[in-house]
Amino acid sequence: MGGFLYIPLPDWWVKPDRWLFELINVKLANPFMDWLMPLFRNPFVWAPAYLFIVVFVLVNFKKQGSWWLLLFICTVASTDLIGVHAFKDVFERLRPCNDPLLDGHIRMLLGRCSGGFSFVSNHAINHFGISTFFFVTFRSFFKYAWVPLVWAGIIGYAQVYVGVHYPFDVLGGLLLGVLIGFFWGNLFNKRFGFTIFDKQSTVLD
Numbered sequence: 001m002g003g004f005l006y007i008p009l010p011d012w013w014v015k016p017d018r019w020l021f022e023l024i025n026v027k028l029a030n031p032f033m034d035w036l037m038p039l040f041r042n043p044f045v046w047a048p049a050y051l052f053i054v055v056f057v058l059v060n061f062k063k064q065g066s067w068w069l070l071l072f073i074c075t076v077a078s079t080d081l082i083g084v085h086a087f088k089d090v091f092e093r094l095r096p097c098n099d100p101l102l103d104g105h106i107r108m109l110l111g112r113c114s115g116g117f118s119f120v121s122n123h124a125i126n127h128f129g130i131s132t133f134f135f136v137t138f139r140s141f142f143k144y145a146w147v148p149l150v151w152a153g154i155i156g157y158a159q160v161y162v163g164v165h166y167p168f169d170v171l172g173g174l175l176l177g178v179l180i181g182f183f184w185g186n187l188f189n190k191r192f193g194f195t196i197f198d199k200q201s202t203v204l205d
Contacts, residue, residue: 007090009119013168020167021096024160025107033161038109040158041123046151053134067192072133075184079129079177083122087172093119097163109162121165124173125180127152132181137188152177 039045054072058065096102097113131148138145156174159165 009091009093017166017168018096018102021102021160022105024157024167025096025163026105029107029161034109037158037161040155041110041162046127046155049151050130061194064192064194068137068188068194071184071188072130075129075133075181076126078180078184079125080122082176082180083120083125083173084116087120087176088117088122091119092117093166093169095164096166106163110164114164118165119169120172120176121156121159121169122173123159123165124152124156124170125177126173127155128174128177129181129184130177132178133185133188134181136182136185137194141194 054069057068061068095113095116095118096106097108099106128149131152134148135145152174156170159170160167
């Protein structure tokens with residue numbers, strides 16, 4: 001492999017991961033999920049929701065909203081850079097759709113195999129990082145702040161279902177994303193925090 005530092009994944013990790021992959025990608029497949037899961041990889045599905053939240057914060061929180069946006073961008077940049085340079089370029093794991101050992105045992109719903117390496121899933125680390133940042137910064141005044149975490153979980157599952165990632169790629173992205181999101185979210189809360197709406201407000205109830 002071409003990386004500066006290459007670390008192969010051990011068999012005790014790889015074998016159950018392949019088994020779980022085939023369970024989700026092949027054995028649990030059905031026509032409805034074949035239609036639904038690829039949609040969760042499409043930015044036209046999830047990007048408008050994220051854009052709405054950003055605009056909402058900037059309009060309602062002004063200066064605090066600007067600091068929130070800056071740390072939100074830091075969250076996205078951190079998850080992306082760490083996912084690629086600290087993991088993908090180090091472990092250099094082939095995606096399941098490029099793995100010769102799975103040839104003939106995989107359903108490739110996208111009709112193509114994404115480039116790059118597989119561990120960790122950048123979709124998972126990005127979305128869990130963003131969702132955790134949302135949760136940490138919104139939970140004090142928005143009782144549904146946990147919903148984006150469920151959304152991120154569905155997106156992570158979709159990566160396995162369509163054939164571009166192994167389950168442990170997603171799990172690794174989940175753990176890293178949560179850690180990164182907590183770091184930037186807690187930094188925002190400690191240094192800035194939101195001025196909560198008037199106590200009688202029901203805008204986010």
